[in-house]
Amino acid sequence: MTQATQSPQKGIQLTESALQQVKLLREKQGKDLCLRVGVRQGGCSGMSYTMDFQDPSQIQPQDEVFDYDGFQIVCDPKSLLYLYGLLLDYSDAMIGGGFQFTNPNANQTCGCGKSFGV
Numbered sequence: 001m002t003q004a005t006q007s008p009q010k011g012i013q014l015t016e017s018a019l020q021q022v023k024l025l026r027e028k029q030g031k032d033l034c035l036r037v038g039v040r041q042g043g044c045s046g047m048s049y050t051m052d053f054q055d056p057s058q059i060q061p062q063d064e065v066f067d068y069d070g071f072q073i074v075c076d077p078k079s080l081l082y083l084y085g086l087l088l089d090y091s092d093a094m095i096g097g098g099f100q101f102t103n104p105n106a107n108q109t110c111g112c113g114k115s116f117g118v
Contacts, residue, residue, distance in 0.1 A: 010066050011084045012037055012073050018090040018099065019068055026071070029053055034065075034072035037088070038079035047082065049101050 014022075026033050033053040040050055056072065059065060064080055066073040075083060087102040 011064055011080055012066050012075060013087045014068055015089040018088045019071065021090040023071055026053060034074050036074045037083065038076055039082050
């Protein structure tokens with residue numbers, strides 16, 4: 001795991017490799033988009049992570065917005081209760097690569113790392 005790019009005071013933290021990857025993916029979209037991170041019911045452990053690009057005009061007043069050098073991460077208040085302190089990392093390893101979530105609020109995680117329980 002690489003170091004987080006910002007101070008631990010941020011509710012959702014990104015490593016430098018995760019930031020580079022989401023910026024690359026956004027660039028492929030051809031638009032200035034933000035990344036919405038959240039949770040939903042489901043997955044092996046009860047809750048699963050969600051991530052999707054969205055137009056910044058869809059940011060709601062109650063959403064928390066975290067700025068990373070001009071790139072915005074957005075999270076709704078209910079999801080942030082489960083995600084506060086989350087570290088999002090990215091690895092390009094052949095096995096086990098992709099986005100990885102380190103969630104200090106999870107008391108159990110699935111083997112795939114994409115779902116968790118509290």
